[in-house]
Amino acid sequence: MGRPPPSFCHDDNLKKGPWTSEEDDKLVGYIDKHGHGSWRALPKLAGLNRCGKSCRLRWTNYLRPDIKRGKFSPEEEQTILNLHSILGNKWSAIAGHLPGRTDNEIKNFWNTHLKKKLIQMGFDPMTHLPRTDIFSSLPHLLALANLGEMMYRSPWEDHSVQMAKLQCLQYLTATTSTSSPTTLNLGNMEPVFLPPPSILEQQQPQQLQMIPASIINETNDHDDQLLDTLGNRYNTQVQQTPSLMNNTGDVCSTFSYDVCGTPNSLWNDLFLDDILLQ
């Protein structure tokens, strides 16, 4: 590339740190009138003693009128988990699927909430696979120890037990593969992570997976990349089918995939049935 990388704001005379409401007013007022144009030129034109980069960040992460503030909804949280399992730390790409949310906000939410949540559940937050070291696998081992009991509990068992059961089943299957799984939407339950392709390749054709309708709609309208990614991941043709309502009342879109091979009885009999009954 050309010149050496530029530093953030080299000029010591330029202000750094938190923005005042007066500075915000100046920035918003200028952009409302003239648009931001060149960020480098903007501070002088707007009467701000800041560097252009600082102005751009303040605008894009905080002052933009279309920014949605406040807590992330469960649906947004699910979307982030789903997309992160596919895209990794591509915060701007993930933000593109969450209208009104900035990449910075999503990144912060991930680092302060979701990452910890996955670790507590015994998953590696980067690969979304069960962690293999002995201490982090403890939840899985404890769950496995109780698997027999859980299998025969009543159908109205609570969600946490259902969750543990699903994780145990996933642990039994996913640890046999090196590829990463993807997340699965279970309505108002915690997310569950689908086994990697090597497991799915053993399934019968036309099994259903559920992913949030918002993602499917978004990708159909604006971005085929995610569907392509899913298709490549499972070596399948991914297509949207009509949305359905699960028994928690949440509407989900579904997509079907074609795979060949021998059905995996554990998966078919227990795991998939469990999910589709949620």
Add this chain to the structure above:
DNA sequence: AAGAATCCCAACCGCTGTCAT
């Protein structure tokens, strides 16, 4: 009530990619 510990998030930093010349 007060100090310590932890959480949270806006802002900063350094790097890369793209475009114009």
Add this chain to the structure above:
DNA sequence: TATGACAGCGGTTGGGATTCT
């Protein structure tokens, strides 16, 4: 092709807010 200018991205940090002891 080489260079410079700039926008954008992802990782990190500082410090205020909140919770714990």
